[in-house]
Amino acid sequence: MNKFEIFTDSSCDMSGSMTQELSLHVLQLDVIVEDQPAKPNDQVDIKDFYAELRSKKSAKTSAVSMGCFKDEMKKCLEAGSDILYIGFSSALSATYNNGKLAADELATEFPDRKIRTVDSLCASLGQGLLVYYAAKMRDQGDDIDDVTRFCEENKLHICHQFTVDDLFFLKRGGRVNAATAIVGSMLGVKPVLHVDDEGRLINIGKARGRKQSILAMFDKMKETARMDQYKTVFISHGDCIEDAQSLADMIEEHFHPERIEINPVGPVIGAHSGPGTLALFYYGSVR
Numbered sequence: 001m002n003k004f005e006i007f008t009d010s011s012c013d014m015s016g017s018m019t020q021e022l023s024l025h026v027l028q029l030d031v032i033v034e035d036q037p038a039k040p041n042d043q044v045d046i047k048d049f050y051a052e053l054r055s056k057k058s059a060k061t062s063a064v065s066m067g068c069f070k071d072e073m074k075k076c077l078e079a080g081s082d083i084l085y086i087g088f089s090s091a092l093s094a095t096y097n098n099g100k101l102a103a104d105e106l107a108t109e110f111p112d113r114k115i116r117t118v119d120s121l122c123a124s125l126g127q128g129l130l131v132y133y134a135a136k137m138r139d140q141g142d143d144i145d146d147v148t149r150f151c152e153e154n155k156l157h158i159c160h161q162f163t164v165d166d167l168f169f170l171k172r173g174g175r176v177n178a179a180t181a182i183v184g185s186m187l188g189v190k191p192v193l194h195v196d197d198e199g200r201l202i203n204i205g206k207a208r209g210r211k212q213s214i215l216a217m218f219d220k221m222k223e224t225a226r227m228d229q230y231k232t233v234f235i236s237h238g239d240c241i242e243d244a245q246s247l248a249d250m251i252e253e254h255f256h257p258e259r260i261e262i263n264p265v266g267p268v269i270g271a272h273s274g275p276g277t278l279a280l281f282y283y284g285s286v287r
Helices: 016-021 046-054 066-078 095-109 124-139 144-157 167-172 178-187 210-224 241-255 267-273
Strands: 004-009 024-027 030-033 059-062 082-087 115-119 158-163 189-195 201-208 232-237 259-264 278-283
Touching: 004 066, 004 095, 004 124, 024 066, 030 046, 030 267, 046 059, 046 267, 059 267, 066 082, 066 095, 082 095, 082 124, 082 144, 095 115, 115 144, 124 144, 124 158, 124 232, 124 259, 124 278, 144 158, 158 210, 189 210, 201 210, 210 241, 210 278, 232 241, 241 259, 241 278
Parallel strands: 004 024, 004 082, 082 115, 232 259
Antiparallel strands: 030 059, 158 189, 158 278, 189 201, 232 278
């Protein structure tokens, strides 16, 4: 059985320590704030980034290029490794499609190597959670085809729920209209959203106030979580660690998971969701 390397991209929002722990190759999307030069995601200071967003500076991101994928993948292929790439939802970015095109070209150049790609239909630490399970399987000795099959069969069980503190950023990204944003802000309404089976951000509810929006996410988890086998929970936050810890405490008390990982929402996702984003990811019966 040939060894294989797992590639992903920086929209997965996994910490540097975790990507090292799991021996992952993480390709960086670029982030542009106002008229500043583009920076790779991992070179953006997250505290400064959210401070700039709070001052209403604009931010945008750009996908990992096909050329970047080819260059990085080729190094592993030349070293004799196979490759599994698990990418950012194709409904939200061109990154996965660029990775797939690079993989298809390299498959012709390296016919003896296996190159597999999975459109995760996930975002942020939802993508990270799928990658996490894939890496654990690889490290336990599963081969690349078994791990790829697991990802395809289980990616729609990776539940994403999140809420935001300021509707301005969803309005700017076209996720809510201006009237909804204005009225919602005046009334203190907080949307509850998820990533659907097509990998899109969808509004699934609303709550009056921050505390109720967090409770709504927790209640949904109680309805759908399957913690009998997949006992890891990921939480990401847009510079609101206290809310993330409060949610983690509720989950710990109710579910007793094996691992709860809390990490900031990175600039790629944070540019569109804004400061105060709180997101919850776990394995469930349905999204």
